[in-house]
Amino acid sequence: MKFKDQIVAITGASSGIGRQAAVDFSYNGAKTIILISRNIMKLNQVKKTINPDCNVEIYSCDISDKKMVYDVGQNIMNDIGTIDILVNNAGIGIYGKVIDQTIEDIEKVTSTNYLGMVYFTKMFLPSMIKNKRGHIVNVASLAASFGIPGMAAYCGSKFAVLGFSESLSYELKNTNVGITVVSPIAVKTNFFDNESFKGKMPHKLGYVLNPKTVSRAILKASYSKRTEIVVPFFVRSAVWLKHTVPYLINPIISSSFKDGNHN
Numbered sequence: 390m391k392f393k394d395q396i397v398a399i400t401g402a403s404s405g406i407g408r409q410a411a412v413d414f415s416y417n418g419a420k421t422i423i424l425i426s427r428n429i430m431k432l433n434q435v436k437k438t439i440n441p442d443c444n445v446e447i448y449s450c451d452i453s454d455k456k457m458v459y460d461v462g463q464n465i466m467n468d469i470g471t472i473d474i475l476v477n478n479a480g481i482g483i484y485g486k487v488i489d490q491t492i493e494d495i496e497k498v499t500s501t502n503y504l505g506m507v508y509f510t511k512m513f514l515p516s517m518i519k520n521k522r523g524h525i526v527n528v529a530s531l532a533a534s535f536g537i538p539g540m541a542a543y544c545g546s547k548f549a550v551l552g553f554s555e556s557l558s559y560e561l562k563n564t565n566v567g568i569t570v571v572s573p574i575a576v577k578t579n580f581f582d583n584e585s586f587k588g589k590m591p592h593k594l595g596y597v598l599n600p601k602t603v604s605r606a607i608l609k610a611s612y613s614k615r616t617e618i619v620v621p622f623f624v625r626s627a628v629w630l631k632h633t634v635p636y637l638i639n640p641i642i643s644s645s646f647k648d649g650n651h652n
């Protein structure tokens with residue numbers, strides 16, 4: 390019962406990794422789980438799968454909308470109070486070369502994956518610092534360390550998540566508030582259902598994770614002192630290799646999506 394009496398808020402809880410994390414926090418003792426995403430119907434479905442001993446609250450929010458995040462954040466604080474664990478998990482990917490992609494698509498990916506995390510962090514960080522207690526878990530990706538062709542907007546947003554989190558982790562020294570990034574490789578979820586991925590699915594990423602594996606890392610991250618947890622752990626060596634011998638690794642990455650090159 391690791392999370393006994395804890396209040397946990399999860400964005401992107403209607404599907405995939407966020408959905409699994411909500412279930413797992415509830416069966417590990419959390420007192421209240423706050424499910425956040427745009428789709429209330431899906432959140433209600435998730436609610437049915439959560440430990441009945443756990444209190445579940447649902448909030449509809451487009452996390453890319455600053456005003457909406459502010460309003461929902463205020464409602465959460467009024468209805469429930471301060472939260473102990475914030476999991477910034479909601480995210481999207483839209484495939485497309487920079488030359489072809491619209492500015493609006495790039496903005497959509499950035500405002501969801503990066504700014505949405507910033508809005509929620511700004512909302513709940515002050516009370517965590519005041520209470521001298523709390524942890525923020527930001528779900529990034531291995532794409533926070535590797536530029537992937539056709540995924541510039543996505544990689545840019547995830548690099549930003551990692552950089553923001555690393556900076557904040559230093560600022561939080563001696564506050565008893567922590568921040569940890571969880572960076573998984575590809576995961577079996579609805580993430581790649583976006584139209585833009587049709588015919589572009591990665592063909593080099595043979596090893597695909599189960600959401601349960603990532604959820605386990607999120608639960609661990611929520612009391613970890615580490616800045617980043619790569620899932621699976623051994624893939625961290627690829628990040629080290631990229632920085633150390635980029636001329637060996639970059640050719641592999643550059644062909645990771647079909648049609649990623651300009652030829």
Ligand SMILES: NC(=O)c1ccc[n+]([C@@H]2O[C@H](COP(=O)([O-])OP(=O)(O)OC[C@H]3O[C@@H](n4cnc5c(N)ncnc54)[C@H](OP(=O)(O)O)[C@@H]3O)[C@@H](O)[C@H]2O)c1
Nearest residue numbers: 401403404405406426427428452479480575576578579580
């Ligand atoms: N799947 C992978 O291969 C993979 C690998 C590495 C990292 N990740 C990261 O893992 C996280 C979760 O993705 P997933 O794989 O679980 O994908 P998923 O099954 O597609 O789930 C994405 C979640 O994000 C929510 N969401 C998307 N846009 C939103 C918005 N504007 N406002 C509020 N919620 C929004 C969706 O809910 P609604 O549609 O109900 O709003 C959904 O609950 C993402 O940050 C993703 O980048 C995924």
